[in-house]
Amino acid sequence: MGLTQDLTATALGNQLFVGLSMAMILFIVTSGLSFILGVLRVPNIAHGSLYMIGAFSAFSISRLLGGSPIGFWLALLLAPLVVALVSFIAERALFCHLYEREHLMLLLFTFSLMLVLGDLVKMCWGADYRSISAPAMLRGSVNLFGSPFPRYNLFLLLVGPVVAVGLWLFSSKTKIGKIARAAAVDREMVGAIGINVSWVFAFAFVFGCFLAGLGGALVAPTISITLGMDHDIIMEAFLIVTIGGLGNMWGALAGSLIFGLTQSFGILFLPQFAIVFPYAAVVIVLIWRPKGLLKSVW
């Protein structure tokens, strides 16, 4: 009896940490999506593709540097910048001409962008499975609740809150962050006081995509990097943003925690149907509060 209780407590604790570290990745990706939704009011379906490009870029950069410990850290730094560059080109060349158009057309554009970027990834990296390893200091595991827990997941648990605080400081303390928030609430007014709204949009789009790239680079050592990553994450990301409240950064955090934790605890109780739990949680939240848990900026 005592033994089973110990086991259960260990397993619960372990799944709690696994769920939390999954939630951190989801949070970083969805906060970017939420940021774009808040400022541009566009559901960016290409977000998953940019996340995938982030992961593949991290792979290439760390391999170029010969797998040295510095390689991983440089990949973490540069891969999101590659993604930011790709999104900047797409935004300035194409997307910025469409802002006056109907909402569905913007959605269709981001869908087309997803199709193009998905095949670009296939061209550049092929359809093989790729993987990168974390630097030595983040490999292996530590004992938590008497069971081994991967160090890298602990690292993710540190990065998530750092990004959250960074985002909060950015949007509430810096000028550009304040302008972006203002544009989310009333874009005409922002334009009227002489700010170039088009460039605010460009900035918001690129910044959101940067976060997608960061999420992709961070997730890279924990999964096999492959085509189809984009499809797997994008709908989850949309649902998370919706249950949190469109455009609300803390909502993205709450949604990610709900999604990550229900999935990891689901594995414990009903492994076969583990992926059903987060969707069920989303359905319950949306039926209860269709506009999300926290205040939406819409």
Next chain:
Amino acid sequence: MTTGISGSKSIGFSAACLAVLLVLPLIVPPFYTYTLTLIFVISLLAMSLNMLVGHGGLYQFHHGVFYGVGAYTFALFVTKTSLPAWVGFLAAPLMAATAGLLIGWFCVRLTKLYFAMLQISLGSLIWAIVFRWYSLTGGDDGISGIPVPSFLASMTGAYYFILILLVLCLIAMYFILYSPFGVTFRAIRDNPERCEALGINVRHHQLIAIMIATFFAGIAGALYVVLERSVFPDLLFWYLSLEIFVMCLLGGWFTFAGPILGAAITESLKIYVGTYTEYWTMVLGIILILLIFFLPEGIVGYFLEKLKPRDSIRVPEA
């Protein structure tokens, strides 16, 4: 069948198309017959979606679920019960419409993106269950080798069966969409507040329209099984739903027959560009981007606009 051109012309055009389609399997190689049949199935699905998107202004973002429910219902009836196949064929659309009622009941209380997201979440829940319920649905492997009645076993048999059902469904859709109910439904799209004020029960109409459209999606699902004799969870994945949504926009969502053209273009691209290059999705993406920039009304919409500038169906969005 397209509205906007005078009635007799479009009936003549449709009849000519039908005549060509009726003789085509006699002269073209079987592979083309297969491609055409697949296009028929997807066309029916896209048409059923456009009943809600184009005519109702509903953000029906997870229509593929009802297609999948229809396909799985038929497949399960045929493989798990000893009932005759036609029972399964009747059950498929009824089951899809029931799913439409259940999901729609929650969704019609919301509008636009919130409608879409609630539907995606409910649809994804069904997808996740089908994806994992190995003992019933075969999980991610799906079900293959589904037996069909002998007259459908040959490619030509399936071709004519599916073509006839498609035509019957299109005629039914036409009458529904241009009945008083259809007119009311479009009025709700254009001005829900005014309709509400006129005493029209907006949600009630939308829910009925969702059930009708999902019923047709269920037929499309069963027809898919007749053609492919297999089902797999991707039928219910959000990607297919977005793909058919795009077909409606591509062909022209304010027209009656636009989605058929959209479906034909997308499926042909998939099959023919797919034989030349593995990058067909990029080709589709580029075509879509060009279309967004140059033909925002969709292809049929564009030509209708050229033929008849004051089209009664086209409604400028606010």
